[in-house]
Amino acid sequence: MRKTRLSLVATGRCINQNDRKPQGSLKINLNHRLASIADTMLHTNQIVKSNASHKANFIGRVTALLVLLLASQIAETAHADDTTQRLRTCVARMNHWLGSGDKAQTWRMLLDLNVLDSQTAKGEQADPQTLSRLLGRFDQKKAAEAHPVFLEVRNAISAQIDQINRTRTQELADLQFAAYQAISQFEKPSVLQLEFDRDLAKYELQVLKKVYRRDLDSRSRAIIFHKLKLDQTIEFLEGIQFEMPPEVSVGKMKSMIADERSRLEEVVDAIDALPIQLPEEDSDEGDLELEQDTPGPDSDSGDDLKSLEARKEAIEERISELRKKYSEVFEADRPRLIRRRDIGRELRRIQRRFVVMAKEQTDPAFASAREAIDIIADEFEFATGDNIQQEYLEQVTELAELLPELNDPNARLSHARIGSILLWLENRQQLQDLCVAIRRRYSNPNAYVSVSSRMLQSLTSRSSSENDRIAEDFLGRFARGLSTTSTTVNVVPIDNPDQVHVSILLNGTATTDTYVRERIFRINSSSSGYLSARRDLFANLNGLWATQSSVDASMSSQYGGISTNCGLIQRLAEKSFTKEQGRTDEESSRRVRERLRDRFESETSNAIGDGVGQVESFAKQARDIAAFLPQIFLRSFSNRVEVVAKKDARIAISAPANPTFQTAGSDVQIKLHDSLPSIYLDPIFAGKTFTQSELEAEVKSFVGDADVFAAAKSAAEDAVEEDVEEFKISFQDIRPIQFEFSDNRLGVVINGSRFEQGENAIRTNLSIKLAFKVVSRNGKLFIKADGTPEIDLSEGEEPDAESIAFAKILEKRIAEAAEASGGEGFELPSNLLPSLPQLSGLEFINALQLGLLELRDGWLYLGWNYQGGSVNTPAIWNEYVVQEFDPLYLPDGAPILEQPQDDSVLIDPPPPADDVSSQTIILDSGAATIETGLGQ
Structure with a gap:
């Protein structure tokens, strides 16, 4: 019967899966059948669950499979080579259909859907061996027969495996050679x-x-x-x-x-x-x-x-x-x-x-x-x-020339340009294998958030001691007494690169003091032993499931005497107890295991039920902010639980390399690549023109009514003349705003194609470069400008004299706006912990202390300690403001002035030590500011 069904499904294929070109038979009456296909898909579940005879049910299943096969092939063929996006779409449909009930947990366990979520989020970087194992799960569990939604996912997994196997090239030289060869591989639509x-x-x-x-x-x-x-x-x-x-x-x-x-x-x-x-001089011709x-x-x-x-x-x-x-x-x-x-x-x-x-x-x-x-x-x-062939030629030629820039972490604009070319080729179904190979090698996750196992155990571990009265029948005798149980519950993460795997472990001891009555005698006994229980939990963004509990207990009993002074009776009672001791211990251990299993299963199930609701809520929030972090998956290691995210939006590649800085010791840690905020802002500003008021409104939509925004606006208004007109800026199409995390400073580059203010204008491409740093001043954190702003005009075009002059004026105005606040900067939240509604109910947040802050090689490293730990914050520049000048506040070797000679005196310090990046002392009317590059 199975062979018959497969042959019927095979005859329904009107498209070769390895050929993205549609065959002629697919086009026949397709327009008239689309609506009925959609309707059949929506009601396939009723077809599959029909209570008719086996034969009718079989026909219904085959019909449903044929319908979905045609529909899935339509979807796959239209953009067949973009298998990553197709897999994400199919998995999203499946998760939406499954929901979060008991049936969903069963399917997640049977098909290992948590691992599928991670492989889907990894996109082009998915592991083909893991995908093949998942494909085997779908075939082994006959998921495609259970519902056509699973068949759609199964086909998408198969297509993704084929795509990745065709794009295993990883070396840059091979990719560049393939790009040059592709110049002549144009496919005319x-x-x-x-x-x-x-x-x-x-x-x-x-x-x-x-x-x-x-x-x-x-x-x-x-x-x-x-x-x-x-x-x-x-x-x-x-x-x-x-x-x-x-x-x-x-x-x-x-x-x-x-x-x-x-x-x-x-x-x-x-x-x-x-x-x-x-x-010549003697020539008659004057011309x-x-x-x-x-x-x-x-x-x-x-x-x-x-x-x-x-x-x-x-x-x-x-x-x-x-x-x-x-x-x-x-x-x-x-x-x-x-x-x-x-x-x-x-x-x-x-x-x-x-x-x-x-x-x-x-x-x-x-x-x-x-x-x-x-x-x-x-x-x-x-x-x-x-002239599509000429467009193709220009795009591929530029791609081949830019590919070497992928090995340069500072060539951010080139990375953005490569991403836009890849999107251009993908949208036009050109060179899909090459595009996938480039993304597979150079588009890595650009955000990591982790919680240490130490903090996890500190928050979840629980110890308890309980006393219970015993009054029950035991091996034909009614026993009374008291039991004492002491247990400790821990949550331990297990290494798993594709999902969060934690074990809920219970360990403890149990003791009992009991007695039974035999006629007029009271026979005393006691027992002691250990007990343990374990339940494994597997979770990812779209759901979780748990294994059955495994418990163990071993009790050993001791004779406690009999209420008589007769030696013969005492010896007989002890001999009888010793004879029955093995049976007693076995029964006692069995009863402890049963009670432990019921209680442990009940308590963990309640906690897991709450966790299912939290995961569902978290997944919904993640889907709601999909424009910011569309690909997220969870994983666990023995020392941490980690959330991995990638934002590429297809319009750009994300992090060209993984973070290389090894960090340890922080209980909560964030690693953020500067491509993530840059890519997020691309669709908001790319190719658009904003007036000053429109730009302020857009910025305010991000920061709300924060004091930082109000202070910045007030400082800017005070810095410029009242009669200065509003400016208008047109942003470039590629990477309008670029963030740069390097040298423990935050850089912001605004790339515009035109800037106007009144009658003045810069009519060529310009880049406004700003730099900021975090300073610690009297126990508070501030962000302030670092250095003077720079405006670079396009090197590819010759700017006119008016543009050059206006650029200099604009530099001066921006610098004046920065100086208007007195160089104090703007205060940041304590410990750099944002005040978010999602964090308001978490009590442990207030206990976190900033322990790591570093910006290097395009990555921002942030860490907080929950129970103390090492502090490594080289990105915080310390400032100590002293109201009255005191030479004790000067660093070693700095010259001491008795009195400042004028209102502002700059004292040149001695050469800094190796671990000090910068060190300045500024005196202003007797007040001193000492700034160093030392961490806190």
Whole structure:
């Protein structure tokens, strides 16, 4: 029977999984079947759970599998090579469908879904062997037969394994060689592929409507449908007629004219470079004559004046002919270009509607529909372009040239540019294997948060001692007495790179003092022994499950005497006790184990139940902030539990290398790469123009009504003249704001393409570079400017004199704004612990003390100690402010002044020690400020 089902499924494959090109049979009546496919998917669960006969149930399962197979192949083929995104989408659907009940925990255990969550979050860096093991789990447990959702995930895992196995190249030289080879590997898109992407988008929108009609109330879904204009969008997609550009397109004509103009400029430059001969004194001719006998720039090539003039004339004629041809091509292609423009504009409007709604809707159905819209919009723009092969050539050539920059941690702008090129290629389904190989090697997680096992045990360990009365039948006799149990519970993390694995361990001792009555006699006895219990817990972002409890207990009894002075009776009683001692110990141990199992299972189940709710809430919050940290997974080691996150957003690569600084001793630790905040700000500012008030409003949306913002704004207003007009800045398309963590300083680079203020303007690319440092002053932490701001104008363009002059003025104004606050900086939270609502209920937060702060090689290292520990904070610069000048506050060897000679005296200190980065002493009207680079 199983072979029959598999053969039926095989005959349903109308797409070769290794070929992303759709076959002709897939296109037949696809438009009319999409709605019914969506409806069948939503009701597959009822089909599978049918109470009909075995034969009918079998047919229902096969039908459901065939339907989902077609649907999953539609989704896979449209963006087949982007298997990472497809796997994430399928796993998100599965987790959303499973929920968090008992059945979900069972499936998570059977299919090892916690490990799948981690491998999905790792993306291109997933381990193919682990994925193969998970694939075996799906096949072994026959998950695909249980529900089509599992079949979709199973197919996505298989595709991801194939993709990773094709992209095992890790060396940079091999990647660069592959990039140069790929220049000639352009794949021209087709109308069939565009129609396929369009049908995929329609299918996803119809599924979205079905899901929302099932899950949402009428008012909520009506609002969403209205905002997204779903019916109009589906109707628009159905009416699109795709037209490819002609072989000789307007774009190609433009490129040909540009090439000829470039050659013309070379010839003109060669003519200008020819030497000339001045007229002799006795010559009758007063005009200058060209020195014809003098060789030209290249005597071997015959580049004399006559040949150069001939070449110039020929090029000008070709340009004239190309212009005429361009006009003809443009007029012939004008109707298509107008239709292309209108379709493209409408697709962008649809995209914007989904972007706006993405802040409210985070469910898998919405995410899948949005992805399908992005695919058709990007593919349409590229496939119907005028000169797509030239665009491809430029992108791949630049990629090959930039790849060596990946080994330079300071080439942040190049890293961002590489990420944008990869996104361009992926959206247009070009060189997918190369893109995956680059991301696999150089797009690493850029955020780590860990809690030490020492702190975990300190917070979770519990010791207890209980006394209970005994009154029960024991081996045919009624026993009375008292039992004392002393136990300790610990939570111990276990090494597991793909999920959090902790063991709940109980260890303790038990003692009893009991007696039984035999006629008129009272026989006393006691027992003692050990008991232990263990239950393993496995958790990840989307759920957790626990094993059954394992318990052990061993009791040993002792004879306590009998209430008589008769020696014979005493000997007989002791002999009888010794004879039954083995049986007594065995029964006593059994009863202790049963009671321990019931109680331990009950208490841990209650705690696990609470944990399930917390994990579900945490997962929901993580999905809500998916735009900030879309890929998160948990893992455990013997000394810590760790959260790993990666933010790449496909538009950029994340951390090109893992953190190299080895940190130890901190109970709570954060490692943050400067790519994460930079990538987060990319979609907010890239390519956009902000006025000063708009920029202030955007900044305020991040920091709220914090005092830092108010103080910064007040300082800036006091620093500039009242009649200075608002500025306007246009940000660059790539990496508009770049953070830099290095040399124990925080750097911020603002990359703009234009800056205007009143009548002044900088009309070329500019970079505003700012630096900040954290200082400790009288027990409080402040962040203050470090050095003067710098404005660099673009090296690729020649800035005009006005731009250069205005840049200098702008530098001065920014410096004045920084000095307006007196150089004091802005106060930071105590111990750098933010005041977040999510942390308000955690009592241990107040006990944390800052123990680590360092910025180096693009990474920010933060750590807090819970129960004391070493302190390593080289990124904190100590300042001691003294109201009255006291030479005791000077560092060793510094000169001492009796009185300051003027209002501001700078004292040059001696050369600092090896472990001191900077050390200055500033006297201002008798008050001294000592600043050192020593950590706290």
